[in-house]
Amino acid sequence: MPATKERPKPFVLPEFCKGCGRCISACPKHCISEGTEINPRTGLVPVVLNLEHCNGCGLCIDACPEPYGLRETPVDQDYELLDPEKLFGSRMTDAPEPVDHPDEAVPLAQMEPLVLKGNYASAVGALLAGCRHFFGYPITPSTEGAELMAKLLPKLDGVFLQAVSEVAAVNMMYGCGGAGMRCMTFTSSPGFSLMLEGISYMIGSEVPGVFVDVMRGGPGLGNIAPEQADIKLACRGLGHGNTHAIVLVPSTPQEMLDLTMLAFDLAFKYRNPVVVLSDGYLGQMTGKVTLPAQMVKPGIPAWAVWGDREHRRNLMSSIYLSEPDLEAWNVHLNEKYEAMKVEQRADLFLCDDAEVVLVACNTPSRMAKGAVEALRAQGIKAGLFRPMTLFPFPIDSLKPVLSHARRLVVVEASNGQLEDEVKLALANAGVRDYPEIEHVRHFGGVLPQLEEIVVKVAAGEEVTV
């Protein structure tokens, strides 16, 4: 007969027993009974063990729902039944403190310019930025970006996954970005609406990720022509809670590449999603694209939930049950939004002496730029202020321009969403003295045209054409 080893019997720390009694029916020897005394520390009534007949079968332990409820009595070990710290350890975990595995910049030789569609340029930018994971759902007019990723990512042993919906896609990004990887999606307005819930979670949990929103006509299904009507979502409405993210606004295929690359750097710098707000025209527009001087080989950040020993203690979570904890977390996030203000970017065209300042971004800024040239030819001192970030709004470079601006004309393909950002930025910066804002607006896929901008501006000027 093989030697029988004595099986350990159970013991219970009364403080950790909730008295549910599931062990009572599990014990075939009836060694456990309901208690009668209220534990003064928990207010609960723990079970009572009488181990006279216990054969150490362990069924009671299997039936106990508490991790530190009924336990095997340690054999051959010095223990102190009443001192949990001695028994279970004083530390939460023995996992090591993770360290950053930094990104690496890989220099590129000077290349011939590529001829690329805006959406393709953005995808190429993502690849050069070290993005190897794409999650998305097809939606016009953003789909070419996803299609190019589907074609190219497998060649780089990356992952393209078409999700069941935008809702699923953004949560895949939450997981993948939470694991410290550079991931992205291409979407368009209705899809962006669906992703907002997930973006709020990403912001709340400090998960980076890049969203290229190729804005189209709305509301509702709208159409597939260009609009700029997601500015309010990107700047003011990223899901519930006190959320913000850096919003980059390209106006050429070249900037689709450059700003997508920048988006990844900023997303990881601030541990926050970044939105590249494009428009249907720009996404479809083909143009000259020069490759950057370097590409990125990403590392693994210390905070990543990567799935190895080094990162075991990490957590992605946006839940803070206690009010002071959640307030402190919001204070932290708000400090981060404040810190993002150094990322303001703008492109100023003939603004140095401009008396009429046009404000425009995305494709409408190209028409506005043409209008500035035409107005200058008429002798009108016009200039273009083109934000390249909408959050943070580049107020620092707008303020000096205002000192000589007689007129401020916002040109946009939305119902004043860009104008609202201008006004809010002025108000927040304490600027009270500025000309009444005029505008050229279109909706539904119609873009402001060069000539109407010229007509609008010239109409208010004492210049005979």
Place this chain on the structure above:
Amino acid sequence: MTTSSFYSRFERHSHGEGLKGHATHYCPGCGHGLAHKYLAEAIDELGIQDRTVAVSPVGCSVFLYYYFDVGNTQAAHGRAPAVAIGHKLANPESIVVSYQGDGDLASIGLAEIVSTAQLGIPISVVFVNNAIYGMTGGQMAPTTLMGQRTATSPDGRSAFMGQPTKMAELISGLDGPVYVERVALFNAKQRNRAKKAIRKALQIQVEGRGFAFVEVLAECPTHLKATPEEAEKWVEEQMLPVFPLGVKKDEVREPWWPTHRPTYDRETVLKTIGGGEEHAPRACKGFPSHVARHDISLKLAGSGGDGAQTAAMLIVRAGINEGFDATHIPAYGPESRGGTSYADVHVADTEVLSPASPKPNVLIAFNAPSLVKFGPDVLPGGTIIYDSSVIHELQPFRAGVKVVGVPMAEIAVGLGKAMVKNIVALGALQAVTEIFPKETFLTAIRQALKDKCALIPLNEEAFAWGIKAVQQVEVA
């Protein structure tokens, strides 16, 4: 023995203060604790604690991460499987567990669990079904039994509220999963099975064999308004007839999950995106300002399949090769094929400002409706080139607009490939406007066809015919 996959102290549970450092937030007798314990034991036994990433759901088990000493992520309501996919694809060697309750998985997260299961990606799902919403206070769940009283079915679940959803059966009906089992916790035998099932679900993932799903029928004594013992009995007597236990699917699939990492090798990346250092030869002497001073506006219009977009791309490529700026914007009808297809092209000496072409210098019309629609917009001094094999009637255009008909389709068909009529059009464009030298167009065509070299001679021929056709028209 200490289960090492549990933290030694639950610091995330109210900062680990007092008893909360070692006790769960669950009500006495709750089935979640057992499922947690079996999951932790399985992680220990398989030696995968360091590799494991647990995804906490929304519901009572939202605080799974209080307890498990593994990588943790807390997901939005219902989205845990999508989050799990993100983790698994980021690090294919991680072991990812999506732990979900019935509201999370069977109600708000149906799309995510069904699509993830069908993908078959190796993740392990532990689905705790206690037939009620616990955390929000005892409302009806998708798995609530008929007649069961809850806060939102106060008179009992009726036909109007639908039947309880049988997730294990639903999931096992999909092709993706390899293993689906429903287990329970109401007695020692069932607990033993539950333990083994959870372990097996993880084992399958460790072996890279696919998606595994374990539905655990659990007790919620609090919202059943019962003692834990009564709740166990309720599960056995009431739930079992609706949710029969057992293995629903168990396929042996060979390990297939790839664990390779992405490449960031410079040469591979450049090859993939098509970057090169080779300069295209330049043939232009300067910007073709005879067409327009700084910025030439072109429109190419036809039906889908006419090749307007491809021709537009070639013009842009030609312009950029010559060191100019160039843009192209397509506009399609809603149809994938056969609808309208317009292309706006600009070539500018320094920068294209306004990329649309509402008033073009050059119009190429592949069909009559396009000519009618855009012909009148062509600027004085501009050019219209149309396909004279399909357009026979001309309306009057602005004074000073040059109009040239070229039988593009006819020539292309004569060459044996109707598709090249857009290249015939480019030849005609070159001959009529001399926007770029011939060589510039031919270089662009060869670049575009570098992966289909066999087609280059045909396209060169089509281009030459376009030029010849214009010369013939002009002679006539």
